[in-house]
Amino acid sequence: MARKLTVDRRKFLKGAAGGVAGLVASTTAIRAKEPTPVQSASAPLMPKEVDPSNVDVLTTDRSGSDFMVDVLKSLGFEYIASNPGSSFRGLHESVINYGGNQAPEFITCCHEESAIGMAHGYAKIEGKPMCVFVHSNVGLQHGSMAIFNAYCDRVPVYLIAGNTIDATVRRPGVEWDHSAQDLAAMVRDFLKWDDLPISLPHFAESAVRAYKIAMTTPTMPVLLVADSELQEGPIAPDAKFHIPKLALATPPQGESGSVAEAARLLVAAENPVIIADRAARTPAGMMHLIGLAEALQAPVIDQEGRLNFPTRHPLNHTQRSRALMADADVILGLELTDFWGTVHSMRDQLHRTSKPTTRDGAKLISISATDLDVKGNHQDIQRYPEVDLAIAGDAETTLPSLLEAVKRSITNDRKRTLQDRGSKLADAYQKALVQTRSQATYGWDTSPITIPRLSAEMWAQIKNEDWSLVSDVGHASRWPLRMWSFDKHYQFIGGSGGAGVGYGAPASAGAALANKKHGRLSVSIQTDGDLMYAPGILWTMAHHHIPLLSVMHNNRAYHQEVMHIQRMANRHNRGITRAGIGTTIQDPNIDFARVAQGMGVYAQGPITDPKDLGPALRRAIEVVKRGEPALIDAVTEPR
Amino acid sequence: MSANMDNHIVRFLGLMTVAALMVLAPSHARAQRVSPAPKADDSPAGNSQNGKKLFTSYGCFECHGHQAEGTPEGKTRLGPNPISFRELVKYIRQPTGQMPPYTSKVASDADLADIYAFLQSLPQPPKADSIPALK
Numbered sequence: 023m024a025r026k027l028t029v030d031r032r033k034f035l036k037g038a039a040g041g042v043a044g045l046v047a048s049t050t051a052i053r054a055k056e057p058t059p060v061q062s063a064s065a066p067l068m069p070k071e072v073d074p075s076n077v078d079v080l081t082t083d084r085s086g087s088d089f090m091v092d093v094l095k096s097l098g099f100e101y102i103a104s105n106p107g108s109s110f111r112g113l114h115e116s117v118i119n120y121g122g123n124q125a126p127e128f129i130t131c132c133h134e135e136s137a138i139g140m141a142h143g144y145a146k147i148e149g150k151p152m153c154v155f156v157h158s159n160v161g162l163q164h165g166s167m168a169i170f171n172a173y174c175d176r177v178p179v180y181l182i183a184g185n186t187i188d189a190t191v192r193r194p195g196v197e198w199d200h201s202a203q204d205l206a207a208m209v210r211d212f213l214k215w216d217d218l219p220i221s222l223p224h225f226a227e228s229a230v231r232a233y234k235i236a237m238t239t240p241t242m243p244v245l246l247v248a249d250s251e252l253q254e255g256p257i258a259p260d261a262k263f264h265i266p267k268l269a270l271a272t273p274p275q276g277e278s279g280s281v282a283e284a285a286r287l288l289v290a291a292e293n294p295v296i297i298a299d300r301a302a303r304t305p306a307g308m309m310h311l312i313g314l315a316e317a318l319q320a321p322v323i324d325q326e327g328r329l330n331f332p333t334r335h336p337l338n339h340t341q342r343s344r345a346l347m348a349d350a351d352v353i354l355g356l357e358l359t360d361f362w363g364t365v366h367s368m369r370d371q372l373h374r375t376s377k378p379t380t381r382d383g384a385k386l387i388s389i390s391a392t393d394l395d396v397k398g399n400h401q402d403i404q405r406y407p408e409v410d411l412a413i414a415g416d417a418e419t420t421l422p423s424l425l426e427a428v429k430r431s432i433t434n435d436r437k438r439t440l441q442d443r444g445s446k447l448a449d450a451y452q453k454a455l456v457q458t459r460s461q462a463t464y465g466w467d468t469s470p471i472t473i474p475r476l477s478a479e480m481w482a483q484i485k486n487e488d489w490s491l492v493s494d495v496g497h498a499s500r501w502p503l504r505m506w507s508f509d510k511h512y513q514f515i516g517g518s519g520g521a522g523v524g525y526g527a528p529a530s531a532g533a534a535l536a537n538k539k540h541g542r543l544s545v546s547i548q549t550d551g552d553l554m555y556a557p558g559i560l561w562t563m564a565h566h567h568i569p570l571l572s573v574m575h576n577n578r579a580y581h582q583e584v585m586h587i588q589r590m591a592n593r594h595n596r597g598i599t600r601a602g603i604g605t606t607i608q609d610p611n612i613d614f615a616r617v618a619q620g621m622g623v624y625a626q627g628p629i630t631d632p633k634d635l636g637p638a639l640r641r642a643i644e645v646v647k648r649g650e651p652a653l654i655d656a657v658t659e660p661r
Numbered sequence: 662m663s664a665n666m667d668n669h670i671v672r673f674l675g676l677m678t679v680a681a682l683m684v685l686a687p688s689h690a691r692a693q694r695v696s697p698a699p700k701a702d703d704s705p706a707g708n709s710q711n712g713k714k715l716f717t718s719y720g721c722f723e724c725h726g727h728q729a730e731g732t733p734e735g736k737t738r739l740g741p742n743p744i745s746f747r748e749l750v751k752y753i754r755q756p757t758g759q760m761p762p763y764t765s766k767v768a769s770d771a772d773l774a775d776i777y778a779f780l781q782s783l784p785q786p787p788k789a790d791s792i793p794a795l796k
Contacts, residue, residue, distance in 0.1 A: 341733065370759060457733075459795050463786035464730035464738060472730060478794040499732040505795075581723070588720040592761035598768065599718045636794075659726050 082256030084120075087112035089222050089263055090248065091121040093229045096265045099126040099153040099180070101144070101535065103137035105164075106130075107157020109184025109200055112253030114155065126153055129535070129566055131528075132558025134165030138243075139528025140535065140559075141179045142172045143492060146328070146515035147536035149304060151180040151236055158185040158200045166209050167522040172243045173212035174359075174402045175327070175519020176300060176392075178236035179243040186250040187218070205247050211399045214242035222252065222263050230266045239273035239303070239416045240391040275423060276389055276415035284354065284387045284411055285427030289436060291352035291385075294320040295339075297364060300327035301356035301417040305511040308332070310421035311356070317428050319444030321346055326503060327359060329514035334507045336448035341458060341504065344379070352385045356417040361388055361407035372593055389413040389420050402520065458504045471632045471658045473575065476547070477501040479635040480573060483643055484545060492533035493526050493546035494518060497582075498575055499661045502547070512542065523580075524555030527572070531563050534570035534651075543646060548572040548653075550607055550614065551580045557617060563651035564622030571646045573639070574614050574627065574655040579606040581660045614655040627655025704781070705746055705774040712779030715772055724760070729780055735759070740780035749777055 090113055094102075102117060104110075117128050131137035134156050141152035156162045162183050172179045186192045186201045202208075206216035215235045219225035225248070232244040276284075288294050296315055302308045311331055315322050321339035322331045323346065331338050339346055347353070347365065355361050365386065368376040380386075386409040393414040396403055413420065432440070462474035477498065485506070494517035495502050508514055515533055518525035527548060534544035553560075553574075563570060579602070588601040602608075611628070618625035624645040626638045635656060642652035716722055716729065721739075725731050731738030735758065743749060750773055753763045789795045 371761075456789075459789040461731075461733045461738065462795060463789050463792065465726060465728035466787055466792065468728050470727060472726065472728075475794075478792075482794045499734070504733065584720075585723050588723055589761040591720075592763055592767065595764055595766045598720060598763065601720050601723070659730075660723055661726070661732055 084257050084259055084261070085112055085116065085253065086222050086225075086255045086257055087116035087248075087253040088120040089257060089261075090225055090229075090253065091116045093226050093265055094126055094153060095121065097180075097229065097233050097268065098150070100148075101129050102126045102153040102155055103129040103131050103140045103532070104155035105132060105134050105137055105157070105161065107155070107161045107184060107200075108197070109158035109161075109186060109250055110155045110182065110248060110253065111184075112250060113182065113184070113248060116253075129562065131562050133556040134161045135168045135524055136528040136531075136556045136559045136562065138165045138168030138172065138179060138181070139525050139556075140532030140562075142168065142175065142177050142518075142525065143515065143529030143532030143534075144536045145172075145177045145179065145241075145532075146175075146529075147490070147492070147512055147533045151178040151233070152532065153180045153182065156181060156183045158183055158205060159202055160200060162205060162209060167520075167524065168528070169209050169243050169245075170212045170400070171518045171520040171522045171525050173214075173520065174400075175516065176240045176242060177519065178241040180233065180236055181243060181245040183245060183247050184250055184253070185218075185247045187220075188249075188251060191251060206245050209245065211397060212243070213245050214395070216245040216247070218247040218249070219252070220249065222257070225252065226263055226265050230268050233268060234270055238271040239419070240395050241303075242395070273416035273419040274391065274394065274414070276413035276420035278423065280411060280413045281420060281424050282427050284389070284413065285424055285431055287352050287385055287387060287411070288318055288320070288354060289428055289431040291320075291350075293346075293349045294318060294352040294354065295323060295346050295350040296320050296354045296356065297323045297325060297358060298330035298356040298417070299325040299358045299360075300516065301421075302328045302330040302511060303416075303418050307418035307421070308511050310418065310425060314421055314425045314428065316444075317425060317432065319440040319447065321447050323347075324503075325358065325364070326500070326514065327357070327516040327519075329508055329511055329516075330356070332507070332509035333503055334509065336451040337444070339447065339451060339454070341454045342450060347379045348381060350380060350384050352387065353380065355386065355388045355390070355409070356421075357390050357392070358388065359392070359402070360404040361386070361409060362405035365407070366405075370589065385410045387411040387413070389415060389417040389424075391416045462501075462505065465659070467632060469630045469632065469657070470577070471630070471635065471656050473498045473501045473659055473661060474505070475632045476573065476575065476635065476656055476658060477505050479632070479639060480545060480547075481506045482636065483639045484543060487543040487643075488541065489513065489543045489545060490533070490537050491515075491546070492530040492537070492544050492570070493548060495547055497549050497661065498547050512537070512540075523552050526552035527559045528556065530570060530572065531559050531568055531651075534563075535566070535568050538569060538649075543571070543643070544569060545571045545573065547575050550574060550576045550578060550612065553614070554607065554612070558621070560618050560623050560651070560653070561621040567649050568651055569646045569649050570651045571639075571642055572651070572653045574653065575658050576612075576614060576628070576655055577658050577660045578608050578611060579660065581605075584660070614653065618653040618655075623651045623653055625653040625655065627653075628657050629655060630657045705777065707771075707774035707776070707778030709775070709778035709782040712775035712777065712782075715768075715776050716779055719763070719768060719772070719776075721776065729783060740783040741785055743777065743780040746774070746777050749773065749780075 137154045141154050144152040156165050183205055185205045192198050217228040219228045232246055236244040315337045322337055323343045324331045324340045358364055365380045366376050367379050388409045465472040466475055490512050491514050530546035537544045583605040584601050587605055591597045615625040615627040638654050642654050645652040725737050725739050729739035756762055
């Protein structure tokens, strides 16, 4: 989507300076040594008493990047997460000086993957994007995996990358290495939109447009390339540029006829099942889903891409998904990332086989905004699901009209049947809860610490607080979601989306930063492998006083990979004791408490005796309540 | 670790554990090729200490936990009170679900007898009601 510069840039700049406004490149230092000025459009801006023919103009009171900051302020960014890079030095300096380093405030990150991961987590709590500055080429490459995760997770991230377009003004050497003809190309497969503005008015327009596009469902990352000349060039003190008005596009609702048909199928069904993945984009989504489930007295399976449904609601039957799926006659999938995988199982043996998990004739209804924006290269699209009714639209936005249609079709007779179903489901829910508690007791006092023990100890400390779990818990066998009572949207934000490891620590930090002003106690279950991708995020948390309790799920391995290698060894009938080679993080064991302390974070550990967990957590929570990060290194079972 | 690889992994764990592992829980009746158990009776004389070591070195702990406590998904809790030895051997040799097979080439029947002794030796857990943190 980025356009290449096809016009003669220098001529364009001259024309623009004389016309629309004074947008010019400042290359005065170089010019002094050159027989021919690189450009001359800055002449009109020079003070009158100075003779331009023999005095080098070395300063300016306003630069293009000042205006860029005006634009960013107008969009309401609270933060810019970034690892510094010279291609956006103009913008960087304008943020901290011209912009006063407030709204947006510069958050110093030690890696671009951390910066973008932070923005990813932040957006899921705050419901709006964080801005991220990345350096040309190398910075964007560093950040690319995190962009991919946000893309797969349909999360808006607002990226600005520096770049120096005009080859004749690049400083020799590194600046050439750190410039690109089409910078966005390397990540375009997982961006919703990108642009390369070539004037300040163009920047303003594209910046507002980028925000709107990022925030339009399905939300995704966007990238603006900010030319360094455009950033650094002087602008007249009285220059006025227009910042276009932002009007966010409302999310699309499913077509009314199809919604009515879905309601008819659901009301008539004997065993309907509602499955939600990334359905609740906002707190309203959860309320609507509760309304629908209660009207139908239908069980909900939460795939937990977001917190869609309260975990202690008697219609939350996530734990019973297998039995429900086998019996269901109508399945409603709301923003499922993988409908096919939801209704099939695949067996990972020498010959991979798959089979449906639903009964013959079960009707499948999908409501998803994913159908509205798909791309071809990366395969997050998943296998083609053979649904009976596909409604393209935002599930959260469609739910109210679906609920109305459902209510209209329920007769009094039907209501009684649904109530009976509801009480049976409530009993089954209670039984499942008791089973979960009982399962948690196995290995209760042993070391390494079991994940249910870890989760229970955490829950005991936080349950009376206004808490928010800001990490994924798939690696922890979903234990917190099984045990804790989640009923607020911000209490869980789902996972990475693209399963790129390294998301966990920065996304938790970004979410905790968003939670900070709401006074919430942010907690995460932090895996060791993930933290080792870019542990510098610990320093960022200490430096910026981001209150987050990170409790290590330290199984001293890339455990998923251990299991994969074990599987291969077994399959090949050899070496079943060697799966730890290349997959474990032992010898030496990492002392995460010391790593964290070394970066200024309060930390304790390694904790191997489960009895020590409770007191350690209490002490750490005191620190977090004082507004600082804290880390507890618990040595745990694999899952 | 590649993003693609891990994507597969999390899908596997996220969705497969929710749906598939449970669906594919073992059906012992369905296993076909079965190595004979070392003894006809269900409790061979195994060495539980060695069994505990093998449970780790052979990788059982990876999916079942060091105490064979398992996870709530599928039949991954193996003890205390394990299934019969005959059933255990049958399953390990020819799993019908997601578990990777351990043939007699890599784990002898004597090894499995030791592992079985370890599973039998596991203590009963405390009652959930007696644990304040679980209330």
